[in-house]
Amino acid sequence: MSTSQAIYAGWMEIPNSAVQPEARRSAEDAVLAALVDQYATALYRVAYSVLRNPADAEDAVQETFLRVVRHRDTLNEVRDHRVWLIRIVWNIVLDRKRRAKTRPETDDVAELARVLPLTGLSAEEAAAAAQHHAHVLACVEQLPSKEREVLMLSAFEELSSVEIAAVLGITESSVRSRLFRARNLVAGLLNHTRNPK
Amino acid sequence: MTANPHHPNLSASASGAAEDTLRVIASLPAPAGLEDRLRTALRKTPQPARVLAWPTGLKPHSDWMRSAAAAAIVLVVAGGGWGVYTRVEQNRPAKVIAMPPRIGAPGGFSGAGAMRTPQTIPGPAAPQPAQPKTAKKAVMPPGTKSARKSSAAGQAAAQK
Numbered sequence: 001m002s003t004s005q006a007i008y009a010g011w012m013e014i015p016n017s018a019v020q021p022e023a024r025r026s027a028e029d030a031v032l033a034a035l036v037d038q039y040a041t042a043l044y045r046v047a048y049s050v051l052r053n054p055a056d057a058e059d060a061v062q063e064t065f066l067r068v069v070r071h072r073d074t075l076n077e078v079r080d081h082r083v084w085l086i087r088i089v090w091n092i093v094l095d096r097k098r099r100a101k102t103r104p105e106t107d108d109v110a111e112l113a114r115v116l117p118l119t120g121l122s123a124e125e126a127a128a129a130a131q132h133h134a135h136v137l138a139c140v141e142q143l144p145s146k147e148r149e150v151l152m153l154s155a156f157e158e159l160s161s162v163e164i165a166a167v168l169g170i171t172e173s174s175v176r177s178r179l180f181r182a183r184n185l186v187a188g189l190l191n192h193t194r195n196p197k
Numbered sequence: 198m199t200a201n202p203h204h205p206n207l208s209a210s211a212s213g214a215a216e217d218t219l220r221v222i223a224s225l226p227a228p229a230g231l232e233d234r235l236r237t238a239l240r241k242t243p244q245p246a247r248v249l250a251w252p253t254g255l256k257p258h259s260d261w262m263r264s265a266a267a268a269a270i271v272l273v274v275a276g277g278g279w280g281v282y283t284r285v286e287q288n289r290p291a292k293v294i295a296m297p298p299r300i301g302a303p304g305g306f307s308g309a310g311a312m313r314t315p316q317t318i319p320g321p322a323a324p325q326p327a328q329p330k331t332a333k334k335a336v337m338p339p340g341t342k343s344a345r346k347s348s349a350a351g352q353a354a355a356q357k
Contacts, residue, residue: 044228048222139215190212
């Protein structure tokens with residue numbers, strides 16, 4: 001069959017076109033379900049690391065998948081689903097955090113002590129560890145946004161510097177330099193708080 | 198602000214502590230049943246409505262469809278240009294309409310050859326050149342009204 005014949009055959013595919021959307025939709029649903037199974041946990045952790053509120057993080061993950069549903073036609077064009085999804089959730093959580101600036105942050109020690117896995121520690125040790133984590137997080141919050149974002153994403157062991165660069169839309173060398181600066185800054189902040197002189 | 202150069206180990210341990218904390222936060226487990234809740238939420242989401250289902254051969258992404266659309270646009274533009282070109286005559290001489298000489302209507306009013314002369318406004322008078330005073334003040338003869346007035350004033354001053 002020549003190309004033109006095939007084109008004209010396409011015009012005549014009336015019964016097939018009536019069935020195809022359903023088949024395509026079920027295939028897309030299957031892909032979506034697979035994406036949820038595979039990446040929901042990772043996306044939740046990314047969202048929680050920024051928002052530090054379980055309910056908000058879950059909402060952000062849900063919004064991420066709703067956006068995916070809205071752009072389900074372009075799913076085939078996505079090269080790396082994991083980085084793509086992390087980028088979406090990252091933008092969502094940053095936007096939410098920006099909008100909720102007035103709301104008090106959930107960095108209080110009690111909340112951290114409740115959430116963090118502090119098994120095997122006595123009550124005093126657990127309280128001290130939670131306090132330490134809260135203090136470190138407060139120092140991280142003082143970093144400039146560019147450095148803070150790179151530092152937070154670098155904490156995810158499954159993300160390489162190339163993938164962090166893809167999530168943030170910058171070059172890999174920028175990721176490295178920002179990470180270096182962030183480490184220095186946070187060390188300075190922590191030392192300063194330990195030795196205020 | 199940079200790391201402490203005198204105590205590199207201190208700086209390394211401080212940044213390490215920060216990264217440890219972030220790693221602990223990043224490795225927190227997701228709440229149980231998250232996937233199920235997400236799947237339920239996605240199922241409830243209304244499907245994006247498709248106004249028109251394209252037939253297979255007419256899919257907007259197909260190459261031949263793009264070519265046909267481009268060709269149609271070119272045809273429309275070229276046809277429109279040709280239409281305008283054929284309707285507009287180039288270097289057309291200007292139309293001159295010879296007007297008939299005006300003839301006064303018989304029995305109507307006529308100006309009788311009167312010409313209007315505009316009213317002239319009287320302009321400002323030119324200043325006259327000052328005349329040199331050659332004549333001295335005339336001496337008033339005694340007995341006139343003015344001479345009497347001046348003599349009376351002189352007498353009053355003398356009495357005072």
